[in-house]
Amino acid sequence: MPKRAKELSAIEVRRLGPGVHNVGGVAGLLMQVSDNGAQSWLLRVRVGDKRREIGLGPFPEVSLAKAREKAAEAKEAIRSGVDPVEVRKAARSALLASQRLGLTFSEAFEKYAAKKLPELRTERYRDQWRATVVKYAIPELGGMLVQDITREDILRVLHPIWETRTETATKVRQRVEKTLDYAKAAGHRTGDNPAAWRGNLELVLSSPNKIAAKENYPALQLDDAARWWADLQSRDGIGATALAFQALTASRSGAVRFATWDEIDLGARLWTIQPGRAASKIAPTGKPHRVPLTDAMIALLKALPRMGDLLFTAPRGGSLSDATLGKSMRSLHEVDVKRGGVGYVDAKTKAQAVPHGLRSCFRVWVTERTNFDGDMAEIALAHIVGSKVRQAYDRSDMIEKRRAMMDAWGRFLTGEAERKVVKIGVGG
The missing domain is CATH 1.10.443.10 (Intergrase catalytic core)
Incomplete structure (x- = not known):
């Protein structure tokens, strides 16, 4: 039977010099001390056919008692057939995915605009392009996460101007659609685009070319x-x-x-x-x-x-x-x-x-x-x-x-x- 490590006290742990030290209490629980005196917890354990070294956090932020508790929980999970390292990786991936989805419409629009505006030839057209979205879409959608935007939100933007400013409303819809397409391509959104026209908004809004009044420019007689x-x-x-x-x-x-x-x-x-x-x-x-x-x-x-x-x-x-x-x-x-x-x-x-x-x-x-x-x-x-x-x-x-x-x-x-x-x- 392997020799059991002596259980160190918190004061003894604090006095440990550079190196890796057994602290006892839970088999495999170690204290790492760097040359500059930084201390952190490490659990050395076998998971299946793999030898793992699992970090448990820095000392004294994670106390000796807490480190022993976390080490015991990790070993219990391993006995239940769970790999704590894989669980941690999955949790981190989920967190990153959640952070990618956590983008507001205003942020997505600025990112898309940075790519789109250089394609436009004149400063005047660039200003007009941006102004339509800022005036009509941002007040309703700006603070919303792109992942949460639904067709009802899009209609809330378009309904007030669809019949009276149809040409402008059409441009707003197109630019909102492109912004959400960009957000989806960048991993910030999943699912169908709620601002798409075909098979979506065309079913609930009048066709623009049926309701838009033709603009008559003042003509020479x-x-x-x-x-x-x-x-x-x-x-x-x-x-x-x-x-x-x-x-x-x-x-x-x-x-x-x-x-x-x-x-x-x-x-x-x-x-x-x-x-x-x-x-x-x-x-x-x-x-x-x-x-x-x-x-x-x-x-x-x-x-x-x-x-x-x-x-x-x-x-x-x-x-x-x-x-x-x-x-x-x-x-x-x-x-x-x-x-x-x-x-x-x-x-x-x-x-x-x-x-x-x-x-x-x-x-x-x-x-x-x-x-x-x-x-x-x-x-x-x-x-x-x-x-x-x-x-x-x-x-x-x-x-x-x-x-x-x-x-x-x-x-x-x-x-x-x-x-x-x-x-x-x-x-x-």
Whole structure:
């Protein structure tokens, strides 16, 4: 029978020097003393076919009596077929898992935003992206653990704005969904995403495209177009030139501001905008949008200075801001008002016309002043035309027919064309 270690007192334990010492009371209970005098408890024991050394804590934080109690409990557990070391590992893993799940929505949003915001091109858009979530989602969800957020919590955020601010509400939903997706991927959440649309929120909320009011941008009136164009031609500056190109092509401001020279083929007389290009409004899975270049457009392009990849470069480099084109449009209005005119305002709202409203002006011109096909106008505006079945079979973008239409539009802007343009030689 092995010799039983002497049971040391607390005072004797405190006086032990560097090394490993039996303290008695429970077989295998040891006191470790480091060279700097730090003391801690160790239980040396066999578990199955493994020899274990189990730490029981530091002395005097764990007293001698407590150490003997913990050692006895560990040995009793071993006799019951439990490995204390494995139990401790499992407990630690559970604790870490719990800590990972213990992330609030605000914390998750900040982590996701840190990864997402650098992808956004402008500071203004980054501010808007963040502001929607901060204003509408954070007050309701910010302090909640991401693991605890349910569909009812999401609906509490969306219901007040879904019918009245549908576009904003849709963006909030998408950004909350992405934040929760990020939290799940990082191990902070399990289960389905309560902010997902398909098979979830679509069952309890109205479809956005059924309830969202179409935003009508203040448009230039047809009877003002030639006068407006003449005023535009009297202005210098890259903003005015970009606005002229936007008017001639009936394109979106973003498509013009981020247009690059490698999109232009002067030989083929085409401007091709690829899917997914910045501010193109064309989904990455969509089709390229081709714009036929007329003589007026080509003359404008050839007169541009080449200052880099972009067609229209800001004075300090980089792309023009949306505000630059808006300022040019506003200046034309203000000058006309100062000379006694009515300015350039929308026929219905009397609000000052904006660059995007040039597209509406073009569309109204096609309908009211020409015999050109309406579908051609929609294609020119980069709108999706027809049902999915029709889109699958009708792959033509009517490029040459549209070239004739855009040439007639350019002549209308300059005042050269008659008010009623009759389509000749472009049908068939």
